[in-house]
Amino acid sequence: MxxxxxxxxxxxxxxxxxxxxxxxxxxxxxxxxxxxxxxxxxxxxxxxxxxxxxxxxxxxxxxxxxxxxxxxxxxxxxxxxxxxxxxxxxxxxxxxxxxxxxxxxxxxxxxxxxxxxxxxxxxxxxxxxxxxxxxxxxxxxxxxxxxxxxxxxxxxxxxxxxxxxxxxxxxxxxxxxxxxxxxxxxxxxxxxxxxxxxxxxxxxxxxxxxxxxxxxxxxxFSNAPLQIATYSGILSSLAAVIFIIVIVIRTIVYGDPVSGWPSLVSIVLLVGGMQLFALGIIGQYIGKIYLETKKRPSYIIKEMK
Known part of the structure; x- marks a missing residue:
């Protein structure tokens, strides 16, 4: 059959x-x-x-x-x-x-x-x-x-x-x-x-x-998004270190500290956005775990013949 x-x-x-x-x-x-x-x-x-x-x-x-x-x-x-x-x-x-x-x-x-x-x-x-x-x-x-x-x-x-x-x-x-x-x-x-x-x-x-x-x-079927969140955090940290080094060297060489709020705001928004992105990915996986642990049925049958 x-x-x-x-x-x-x-x-x-x-x-x-x-x-x-x-x-x-x-x-x-x-x-x-x-x-x-x-x-x-x-x-x-x-x-x-x-x-x-x-x-x-x-x-x-x-x-x-x-x-x-x-x-x-x-x-x-x-x-x-x-x-x-x-x-x-x-x-x-x-x-x-x-x-x-x-x-x-x-x-x-x-x-x-x-x-x-x-x-x-x-x-x-x-x-x-x-x-x-x-x-x-x-x-x-x-x-x-x-x-x-x-x-x-x-x-x-x-x-x-x-x-x-x-x-x-x-x-x-x-x-x-x-x-x-x-x-x-x-x-x-x-x-x-x-x-x-x-x-x-x-x-x-x-x-x-x-x-x-x-x-x-x-x-x-993949934990790659979690890895992406991890790599984003690493890249963000490296970028911050590079920016700090550039600012220090520029101050020593030119005696002119980097000024202006636009650059500072841009960096803050970039880092904040990456953090929210990573949290969003983690939240998706946590949400899946939450639904699994509830043990709710996948469906409810009203009538069957």
């Missing part, structure tokens, strides 16, 4: 289209499919659409959160409830090509791979600034983190039950699935495809939302 885990936030228009497309693929593969839709606090009629699908199809299940907990929580909930021998993670907007499932399943059957993922090779239709920062993120994270993340890799992947079990062993509250998928390892094959547009609805990801998400990934 293949379990299809689908996080859904305001996807009332896309879900019926998605279900019909996956059903076509399931008939080609010839296996039983289990659908697990996770309603992440949608504000439209997503829940009603899921209930209707559940009534008409016994293999369709849904999880309804008490509020919006985010995509990471929805993925976790879906994986925990999945029962299939193979588990796929997909978005409901059909930007993840359903027809690739057949090839993904065939590759897993060879026994050579444990995971078959997908990777976008183009970003057609995406705003240029978003594409630029996406590439910049992958460039940075692969430089500062020991966990490799593939540029353009999507959450859309088909995994064996063993891989899913390993992912679920990671109990952290602050989750970044792209990093977690890579961190657990296993032999992975990536299928490339060109970017697709949504079939219906609008994306819930804004530029600032994606920027915040990328910062979460950097903090979760």
């Amino acid at each position: 293949i379990s299809i885990v689908v996080p859904a936030y305001n996807e009332e228009k896309a879900i019926p289209l998605f279900f019909n497309e996956i059903e076509k693929v399931s008939q080609k593969i010839g296996l039983e499919f289990e659908y697990i839709f996770v309603n992440d606090g949608s504000k439209d009629n997503t829940l009603q659409v899921l209930k209707s699908l559940h009534q008409d199809h016994q293999n369709v299940h849904y999880i309804d959160f008490s509020r919006n907990f985010g995509k990471e929580a929805a993925l976790l909930a879906g994986l925990e409830q999945s029962k299939g021998d193979f588990v796929a993670v997909m978005d409901a907007d059909l930007q993840d090509p359903p027809e690739l499932l057949e090839e993904m399943y065939s590759l897993l059957l060879t026994g050579e791979y444990d995971v078959v993922g997908t990777r976008r090779v183009t970003r057609d239709g995406e705003p240029a600034i978003r594409s630029f920062f996406a590439r910049l993120f992958y460039l940075m994270i692969n430089k500062i983190s020991s966990t490799e993340m593939i540029d353009g890799a999507r959450d859309f992947r088909l995994m064996t039950r063993q891989v899913v079990a390993s992912i679920l062993e990671l109990k952290e509250y602050n989750r970044f699935s792209k990093g977690i998928f890579s961190w657990v390892g296993y032999k992975t094959k990536y299928l490339e495809y060109k970017n697709r547009q949504r079939v219906a609805g609008e994306t819930s990801w804004s530029f600032w939302g994606l920027l915040k998400y990328s910062i979460e990934g950097i903090i979760n």
Whole structure:
């Protein structure tokens, strides 16, 4: 059996289209499919659409959160409830090509791979600034983190039950699935495809939302920002020593002490800004520790069928 885990936030228009497309693929593969839709606090009629699908199809299940907990929580909930021998993670907007499932399943059957993922090779239709920062993120994270993340890799992947079990062993509250998928390892094959547009609805990801998400990934999988704060402090101290030496030498040679408040204010602002920058980085890590120690659940289920 293949379990299809689908996080859904305001996807009332896309879900019926998605279900019909996956059903076509399931008939080609010839296996039983289990659908697990996770309603992440949608504000439209997503829940009603899921209930209707559940009534008409016994293999369709849904999880309804008490509020919006985010995509990471929805993925976790879906994986925990999945029962299939193979588990796929997909978005409901059909930007993840359903027809690739057949090839993904065939590759897993060879026994050579444990995971078959997908990777976008183009970003057609995406705003240029978003594409630029996406590439910049992958460039940075692969430089500062020991966990490799593939540029353009999507959450859309088909995994064996063993891989899913390993992912679920990671109990952290602050989750970044792209990093977690890579961190657990296993032999992975990536299928490339060109970017697709949504079939219906609008994306819930804004530029600032994606920027915040990328910062979460950097903090979760690298301590480089802490090292940056340390190096900034060292450089600031060295610069201060150099300035002091220059002032002393100039006073001895020219008998004219450096005067003027602009230079003094500039130095104070520079040092103060670097201190605040370092404190901000440390604060981000402390905040993560604070959330982890609270031991709050990643999500709360209001209804599940």
